[in-house]
Amino acid sequence: MKPAPFSYHAPSTLDAMLALLAEGGEDGKVIAGGQSLVPMMNFRLARPARLFDLNGVAELDFLRAEGGWLRIGALARHAAFHRPPCGGPTGALLAEVVRHIAHYPIRQRGTFAGSIAHADPASEWCLVAATLGAEIVARSRAGERRIGAGDFFLASLSTALRPDELIVEVRLPILDAGWRTGFCEFSRRVGDFGIAMTAVALRVESGVVREARIGVGGVEDHPARQPAAEQALVGQPVAARAFAAAADAVAGAVRPMEDLHADAAYRRHLARTTTRRALEQACAGSGS
Amino acid sequence: MADGPTRYIGMPHKRLEDRTLLTGGGRFAADLSAPGQLHMRVVRSPVAFGRLRSVDVREARRLPGVVAVWTFADVERIPPIQIRLTKIGGLEPYQQTVLARDYVRYVGDPVAAVFAEDPYVAEDAAELVFPEIEELPACISATEPPREFMPETLPGVSSEAACVTKAYGDLDAAFAAAHEVVELEVAVGRHTGVPLETRGALAEFDPAKGTLTMRGAAKVPHYNRGQVARMLDMPDEMVHLIQGHVGGGFGVRGELYPEDVLVCHAALRLKRPVKWVEDRQEHLMAANHSRDQSYRLRAAVDARGFILGLQAEVFSDQGGYVRTHGVTVPDLSAAMLPGPYLVPAYRADVHVRLTNKTPAGTYRAPGRYESTFARERLLDAIAHALGRDPVEVRRVNLIPRDRMPFDRGVDTLGTRVVYDSGDYALLLDKLLAYLDYDRLKQALAARRAAGEHVGFGLGYFVEKSGLGPADKAVISIDAEGMVEVVTGAASIGQGIETAMAQICAEVLEVPIERIRVVHGRTDRIDYGMGAFASRVTVMTGCAVKAAAEALLEKLAGAQVGTPASAEGWFRADHMTYPYGIHAAVVRVDPGTCAVHVERFVVAYDIGRAVNPMLVEGQIVGGAVQGIGGALFEEFVYDANGQPLVTTFGDYLMPTLAEVPPVEALVTEDAPATQNPLGVKGAGEAGINGAGAAIAAAVDDALGRPGAVTRLPVTPIRLHRLLGERD
Numbered sequence A: 001m002k003p004a005p006f007s008y009h010a011p012s013t014l015d016a017m018l019a020l021l022a023e024g025g026e027d028g029k030v031i032a033g034g035q036s037l038v039p040m041m042n043f044r045l046a047r048p049a050r051l052f053d054l055n056g057v058a059e060l061d062f063l064r065a066e067g068g069w070l071r072i073g074a075l076a077r078h079a080a081f082h083r084p085p086c087g088g089p090t091g092a093l094l095a096e097v098v099r100h101i102a103h104y105p106i107r108q109r110g111t112f113a114g115s116i117a118h119a120d121p122a123s124e125w126c127l128v129a130a131t132l133g134a135e136i137v138a139r140s141r142a143g144e145r146r147i148g149a150g151d152f153f154l155a156s157l158s159t160a161l162r163p164d165e166l167i168v169e170v171r172l173p174i175l176d177a178g179w180r181t182g183f184c185e186f187s188r189r190v191g192d193f194g195i196a197m198t199a200v201a202l203r204v205e206s207g208v209v210r211e212a213r214i215g216v217g218g219v220e221d222h223p224a225r226q227p228a229a230e231q232a233l234v235g236q237p238v239a240a241r242a243f244a245a246a247a248d249a250v251a252g253a254v255r256p257m258e259d260l261h262a263d264a265a266y267r268r269h270l271a272r273t274t275t276r277r278a279l280e281q282a283c284a285g286s287g288s
Numbered sequence B: 001m002a003d004g005p006t007r008y009i010g011m012p013h014k015r016l017e018d019r020t021l022l023t024g025g026g027r028f029a030a031d032l033s034a035p036g037q038l039h040m041r042v043v044r045s046p047v048a049f050g051r052l053r054s055v056d057v058r059e060a061r062r063l064p065g066v067v068a069v070w071t072f073a074d075v076e077r078i079p080p081i082q083i084r085l086t087k088i089g090g091l092e093p094y095q096q097t098v099l100a101r102d103y104v105r106y107v108g109d110p111v112a113a114v115f116a117e118d119p120y121v122a123e124d125a126a127e128l129v130f131p132e133i134e135e136l137p138a139c140i141s142a143t144e145p146p147r148e149f150m151p152e153t154l155p156g157v158s159s160e161a162a163c164v165t166k167a168y169g170d171l172d173a174a175f176a177a178a179h180e181v182v183e184l185e186v187a188v189g190r191h192t193g194v195p196l197e198t199r200g201a202l203a204e205f206d207p208a209k210g211t212l213t214m215r216g217a218a219k220v221p222h223y224n225r226g227q228v229a230r231m232l233d234m235p236d237e238m239v240h241l242i243q244g245h246v247g248g249g250f251g252v253r254g255e256l257y258p259e260d261v262l263v264c265h266a267a268l269r270l271k272r273p274v275k276w277v278e279d280r281q282e283h284l285m286a287a288n289h290s291r292d293q294s295y296r297l298r299a300a301v302d303a304r305g306f307i308l309g310l311q312a313e314v315f316s317d318q319g320g321y322v323r324t325h326g327v328t329v330p331d332l333s334a335a336m337l338p339g340p341y342l343v344p345a346y347r348a349d350v351h352v353r354l355t356n357k358t359p360a361g362t363y364r365a366p367g368r369y370e371s372t373f374a375r376e377r378l379l380d381a382i383a384h385a386l387g388r389d390p391v392e393v394r395r396v397n398l399i400p401r402d403r404m405p406f407d408r409g410v411d412t413l414g415t416r417v418v419y420d421s422g423d424y425a426l427l428l429d430k431l432l433a434y435l436d437y438d439r440l441k442q443a444l445a446a447r448r449a450a451g452e453h454v455g456f457g458l459g460y461f462v463e464k465s466g467l468g469p470a471d472k473a474v475i476s477i478d479a480e481g482m483v484e485v486v487t488g489a490a491s492i493g494q495g496i497e498t499a500m501a502q503i504c505a506e507v508l509e510v511p512i513e514r515i516r517v518v519h520g521r522t523d524r525i526d527y528g529m530g531a532f533a534s535r536v537t538v539m540t541g542c543a544v545k546a547a548a549e550a551l552l553e554k555l556a557g558a559q560v561g562t563p564a565s566a567e568g569w570f571r572a573d574h575m576t577y578p579y580g581i582h583a584a585v586v587r588v589d590p591g592t593c594a595v596h597v598e599r600f601v602v603a604y605d606i607g608r609a610v611n612p613m614l615v616e617g618q619i620v621g622g623a624v625q626g627i628g629g630a631l632f633e634e635f636v637y638d639a640n641g642q643p644l645v646t647t648f649g650d651y652l653m654p655t656l657a658e659v660p661p662v663e664a665l666v667t668e669d670a671p672a673t674q675n676p677l678g679v680k681g682a683g684e685a686g687i688n689g690a691g692a693a694i695a696a697a698v699d700d701a702l703g704r705p706g707a708v709t710r711l712p713v714t715p716i717r718l719h720r721l722l723g724e725r726d
């Protein structure tokens, strides 16, 4: 469990990092928190010939609310979300979700942007990004692109990012007080990758759902919004019946992965449960 | 002395070991280094079963920093690893050579060993070793009919290595008289003890003295010393095995494995110290697995649920080779299956079958975790078949106190099983009172009526402990009054230094702070049995008592400050049998198919506790592992024999978040009658009945008696059981 040989580079500016990426080609890899990459290197599943350490690029270490967006710099760690990083439902959702990511020491190292780049199907941050409609800001020597989350995640561990591009920032919309958010995940043990999870954001007016964002993670090869379930909910009063219908719509729509811990039928069942519970949580105490 | 006030035995003394460990002073195998050391990396078979045609090591040898690469040809003079326990005839063909000879028999089977200047280079080189293996269809089930084990090189040798049979009484008469016959088929999945410290060793040859020393030993250093000496053709006295701190044993760590012998052999041949530390992935495919047994039970019962006769056919999945434990697990399964019940007629046939999985050995409560699960499932099935309360059915069957000592009618581990003492009904009463059983049942019924899926279950068991034949201790006192206790025991983290010091302090009447306990060193004492089978407190403890008493005798009348030394022995022909009950309350979440353990209680009669806090610690740790085997931990293989669980991402041991506080109800109602301290072992109390209790509680929570037939009860299995309903 020792990595294959590699050379190590630690640039201290973004420009220097982008230059390394431009010449690094396919054998170069960025290391951020290292919480996914290092295990893969130790198992020799990843064998980058050159490693570009992001941790010295201080200009990417930021996390702030600005112009209706939460701007998450590439070096913002998971642990920075233990307290809501912004007000309102977005901040509340992030602070709830982060507790489900791995364990405390891992959250001190792992980064939000690293999770997005890694694109594990069961990544909570990828699910939040897909559900809320994040913008991924990718930069290379050739310039900057902004990629919507809906176009970013392609499959398990596969994204629209090009090898010479760095995620410099991820932007999440800051929802106003008319929204409610909820999250539910099932994992075998506390801290394990989830087998199924649902994040929801609902805009509710006078007890009726006006807008709905429902995202499911861990079930298919990448997290995605669930249009059928969202449609089933919009225009409905906030009530158990509507939640059950939305949960059924999720169960009907997903094409679940299979692995050691869950076959398709069980994952489908879980997706129904996590969806119903995320909706219940979003609307708990809403008085309807 | 004997009637003086008890100051040490029975006191919850804090562990003497802990200051060093808690302040980061521990020295585990990976902490050890020697100047000029080489690092070993083992190249393992990537396929489960195949004919090993050749191993190409040319490229690996050329890598700078590589000193040697060995295949079977380099070690062919080293005999295979012998069986330490329950050696029955005919097992020789199934023993493992230190590197694979002509077949590979599981994924992880060592085919080559690389020795290099640093561990990174060793791993780089290991990737350049290319075994040529002609893959054959793997066998991954012990219930399939046996086949040829290694058809080309051992024609006619069956994959059924042995069939262990234990029987007594008139079974035919029992079935003829039966009011009802209850049948059952259940299985315990493959899991094992997983110490947080992986295996590791550092071997060094001292050319001046001619001695070979291996550090990183555990569990049975004296026995392993003899084996290493024999295999490498050296006199015993020229080989030393030394134990440092050990990060958990559980039956798995400290057995003699191929890697230990390779490290020692390399130190001799390459004339440099050789270090080996396995990684976790290797550990999960190469260290002993355990459990993996299927039981087919038939019981003849009368109208009250009294078992007139019990017939069992058991299939034990041994994996690729028979290792040091021989048929210990099957033997104990058959001997301990009847448990605390009278069962006047009995027969068990345990088929020990080789498959293409990691070889199996003992794991904490070997053969009992499994057989208790099967037996207690049977008791629940009998209760259900007769419409009787499960607790009452157990009561009807328990061996009454006035039948003690009770000859079980079978042998195990070379001794007759005679339960020395016990009041089984009393412990049951105490547990039910502790639980406020009737109220608990009502409360659970009320919650079920309100829509929750909650349930209660229990499992009764008899443990065994204090395996002989003998143990020795040497105690010396110096002019300053400092006392040294040298034992042949081994510490695997269980607190033996503290317990031995307590016994010594009690007899000598010296403060415990003045006592130092030595263990796990073959260079300090010539005899030692090590630590396994919950034997140390009983056997070594009584030897320490004897040595302390001998020392007192020597010192009688001598001047204060006279240095002296004395040795003591304790011998035992029979084991001593503690017993206990596990009780669980669980909640099933039908939305996720997860089982939440709300309460876990272990009632256990220890005979006499040297240190109640350590006993409780043993119980709590064991219970957590037991819950792991019941709900989380399992080595799964695909149809080709590929292991699907080789990391901690998939091998799920419960954490603090998954287990409730374990409640220990320790009683001292039945002291051991065969040893002067009255003590019985504690090591396996916490784990034995956990699978049984949780299975019963899950049944109860679902309102479906007999639903659980297999451990672990994973969510995916529960989902299939429940059908897809919310």
Ligand SMILES: Cc1cc2nc3c(=O)[nH]c(=O)nc-3n(C[C@H](O)[C@H](O)[C@H](O)COP(=O)(O)OP(=O)(O)OC[C@H]3O[C@@H](n4cnc5c(N)ncnc54)[C@H](O)[C@@H]3O)c2cc1C
Pocket (backbone or CB within 6 Å): A029, A030, A031, A032, A033, A034, A035, A036, A037, A038, A039, A054, A074, A100, A101, A102, A103, A106, A109, A110, A111, A112, A113, A114, A115, A117, A118, A120, A122, A123, A124, A125, A165, A166, A167, A168, A191, A192, A193, A194
């Ligand atoms: C035991 C354990 C449990 C875990 N459980 C969970 C869990 O429950 N949920 C979860 O979501 N994650 C979990 N993780 C993963 C963890 O959250 C990682 O931190 C995260 O996936 C990756 O972030 P990182 O900063 O560590 O990235 P790294 O490991 O450094 O990199 C991961 C990948 O992303 C690339 N990368 C990183 N940053 C950038 C960037 N700015 N631009 C472009 N590419 C980049 C790297 O090149 C690499 O390919 C777990 C990890 C461990 C070890």
